[in-house]
Amino acid sequence: MKVNGAEVEGLVEPRTLxxxxxxxxxxxxxxxxxxxxxxCGACTVDIDGMSVKSCTMFAVQADGSDIITIEGVANxxxxxxxxxxxxxxxxxxxxxxxxxxxxxxxxxxxxxxxxPSEPEIxxxxxxxxxxxxxxxxxxxxxxxxxxxxxxxxxxxxxx
Amino acid sequence: MIPGSFSYHRPxxxxxxxxxxxxxxxxxxxxAGGHSLVPMxxxxxxTPAHLVDLHGIAxxxxxxxxxxxxxxxxxxTQHELLASDEVAKAMPILHEAALLIADxxxxxxxxxxxxxxxxxxxxxxxxxxxxxxxxxxLEGAGGTRDVAAADFYQGAYFTALEPGEILxxxxxxxxxxxxxYAYEKLKRKVGDYATAAAAVVLTMSGGKxxxxxxxxxxxxxxxxxxxxxxxxxIGTSLDAATLKIAAAAASAIMAPAADARGPxxxxxxxxxxxxxxxxxxxxxxxx
Numbered sequence: 001m002k003v004n005g006a007e008v009e010g011l012v013e014p015r016t017l018x019x020x021x022x023x024x025x026x027x028x029x030x031x032x033x034x035x036x037x038x039x040c041g042a043c044t045v046d047i048d049g050m051s052v053k054s055c056t057m058f059a060v061q062a063d064g065s066d067i068i069t070i071e072g073v074a075n076x077x078x079x080x081x082x083x084x085x086x087x088x089x090x091x092x093x094x095x096x097x098x099x100x101x102x103x104x105x106x107x108x109x110x111x112x113x114x115x116p117s118e119p120e121i122x123x124x125x126x127x128x129x130x131x132x133x134x135x136x137x138x139x140x141x142x143x144x145x146x147x148x149x150x151x152x153x154x155x156x157x158x159x
Numbered sequence: 160m161i162p163g164s165f166s167y168h169r170p171x172x173x174x175x176x177x178x179x180x181x182x183x184x185x186x187x188x189x190x191a192g193g194h195s196l197v198p199m200x201x202x203x204x205x206t207p208a209h210l211v212d213l214h215g216i217a218x219x220x221x222x223x224x225x226x227x228x229x230x231x232x233x234x235x236t237q238h239e240l241l242a243s244d245e246v247a248k249a250m251p252i253l254h255e256a257a258l259l260i261a262d263x264x265x266x267x268x269x270x271x272x273x274x275x276x277x278x279x280x281x282x283x284x285x286x287x288x289x290x291x292x293x294x295x296x297l298e299g300a301g302g303t304r305d306v307a308a309a310d311f312y313q314g315a316y317f318t319a320l321e322p323g324e325i326l327x328x329x330x331x332x333x334x335x336x337x338x339x340y341a342y343e344k345l346k347r348k349v350g351d352y353a354t355a356a357a358a359v360v361l362t363m364s365g366g367k368x369x370x371x372x373x374x375x376x377x378x379x380x381x382x383x384x385x386x387x388x389x390x391x392x393i394g395t396s397l398d399a400a401t402l403k404i405a406a407a408a409a410s411a412i413m414a415p416a417a418d419a420r421g422p423x424x425x426x427x428x429x430x431x432x433x434x435x436x437x438x439x440x441x442x443x444x445x446x
Binding site: 017020036052057062123124 | 164193194197199202214260264265267268
């Protein structure tokens, strides 16, 4: 499979979950294990253009696929992507545990819909749970990234 | 949480999958989207010795029109249903209900075939398929057969699907032009199964209900068709008294479990409210 643009291979038992392969075999520990029950979205990775909870898929099922994890979302020159910059500028995180999943999920959301409305953003990240922020600043961070991708200046909605 | 050991198989055709299931016997389970089975395996509540992953079978994907039916391949995901213009135009209730299933990540993986074949009373598609008069195409080593959704469900996780058979597609009659529809689902949070849900498809003529079908989710060990409730609204303008009769007729056939979603009486009560709301919204949409 390809992970963040690089070809990788490994030999695993069929029962190895994709998230364990990514974290333990590939040592890419940015993808987090939260609830382990398909609810929280912390383990979200991008597989062939789909946001997937990597705790609910076997590594063998990802054979031959193209995966993006949080380690692969920065710009090619190493600078922060629009989404990473948005999370930084808008304080879209507190403890940071949900952030990799949030950013990887929002990455696919903005690919599918580069100008989502606020309800569309909230629906779009409804499979990701954040226990700190109350989501307000995460939504703003995604709006910031959307504005930047579309080349317009981000203006916060009046409170 | 790590599942027990199993052997993984990824056949490239339905014939190969059926041969595997037949050779491996009852220790083998077909794997669709995996968002019911994999969590059960992680809890070790399911311990299949062999998984037959259906993702390698291209023939199980896709949505096509066959006469007045939409034929949906079993491995078509909820995300693909939501992305389909044909579904949105011909069968908007399917789009509406798919959007209420779980969350975006789960919808990229979860399939219509898995949703209808698993027999989980909490799944949304079974009652909807019954409401729409759909049928399921089942393929086994001994041949193929079609079973009406209304005849498929026998109990919680018990269905007409025989060991060794695979549900390969669902065939759904396209409702009449100008029909009204609504899927009303009460749930505690995004991703939850329904506390109670009701599907309504109806047609109106001269301000009165001409045809009506009502399905119920998660208020019984199987999905239900509320035939008496549907009959009660035919020929009426859905006035307050009729709505009350319909809700009572629907509640009368409900037998939900008491669980974290509420006691039996509460779930029957809100089940009636879901029927009322779905009828009203469907009638408002009908042309």
